[in-house]
Every structure is written in structure tokens, then in C-alpha cells.
Amino acid sequence: DTAVSQTPKYLVTQMGNDKSIKCEQNLGHDTMYWYKQDSKKFLKIMFSYNNKELIINETVPNRFSPKSPDKAHLNLHINSLELGDSAVYFCASSLWTGGAGNTIYFGEGSWLTVV
């Protein structure tokens, strides 16, 4: 049983295209996240949703739009893809939004390559 699953695992697409990455968690968690890991391996938070409500929105271009149809799903849609969007995108979830012991569980990542 995969706790946090995301699809696709690998995605190669051309500049200017629109693509989506889907994420699902079966842990019963209320909070979900998107993180981005760039070519230098820095891992940064992009968005966080708590029970379908956006609670963290870091400085991310408007081309990135998260959508949470229910608290078990958080999808990431990217418009007009650019070369600089090439990265590994990690979905994650946690039981709640903060406080001690708020363990965050990460998915296996989606490797996006824009050519």
C-alpha cells in the first residue's frame, strides 16, 4: 500500500505545454503539500492545503495552480511550461498543519523534464 502516490513518475514535455501531476494519499491526513526539488537538489515547499483549503502559497509563478478536489487528493497543474520548470516535484501529506510531531510523508516524486 503506497501511502502517498503521485503520477506520472516521469514526464517529458515541450516548452509551452500544459501538464498536470496527480497526487493521492490514503493515510487519512488533512494536510497535503507540493514540494519542488531543483537541479541543485534544494527542496522547497510550494503549496500546502488543509482539508481542501490553501494555507501555504510560497512565491510560485501563477502558471502553477494546485487543485484539491477532496482532502485525499492534491493535483498540480502547470501552464505554459518553461525550461526552468524542469525539476522533481514531491507530493506530501501530514495529519495536521503544524505543531510538534507533525510528521510529513512524501511521495516518490515526479520527474518533469521540459525540452
Next chain:
Amino acid sequence: DAKTTQPPSMDCAEGRAANLPCNHSTISGNEYVYWYRQIHSQGPQYIIHGLKNNETNEMASLIITEDRKSSTLILPHATLRDTAVYYCIVPPGEGGGNKLTFGTGTQLKVEL
């Protein structure tokens, strides 16, 4: 955020204890120390967290100095599967575990 400083890399012989240090001299009184690791091509994995007292779980032990300005993650019997990048993170605010900022971490290489 309380900035953390870790050595970029460490080596450890299989079966020996791996001691990974972390400096967080600007940590506030209510901020926790979290440790995660990332095995190559996988998502980050939670290891352990603590506030003041030393902590132990099935994966590791966390030793936090009395002044809380540094900590050490201990893997008691390192195996080849423990080769990974280890991140020491101090999220902002009380508990603060929901906004993790990953630095460059320590690349631990466990060898035979």
C-alpha cells in the same frame, strides 16, 4: 527560520554507529529539531524530532545539547541502506512541522 549547518559529507563503516552533527545556534525556545533523510531517487523520509530531551525510536537517536544550539543524529548500526542525504531542519514557530525548509544536508556514505 533557525538556520542549520551540517557537514556536506560523512563516511561510515557498515555496522558502526553513524553520528551526524547539526548546528542550530539561532534556534528559539519553542522550535523543534527535525531530521529527515533522502535516499537517492526517493522522497524524503522522516526520521525523528525533538525539543529538549534526547529522543530514540526504531530508526535513530537524537541527542540535543543542553543549550539546544546543536544536535547529533545517531544511527546505531549503519547499513548500506542508510546511505542517503540527511537533513537537519528547524521549522519556524512552536512545533512548526508543516513548513520544512531543506538545506543541503549531509551526504552519508556507508561502506563495507
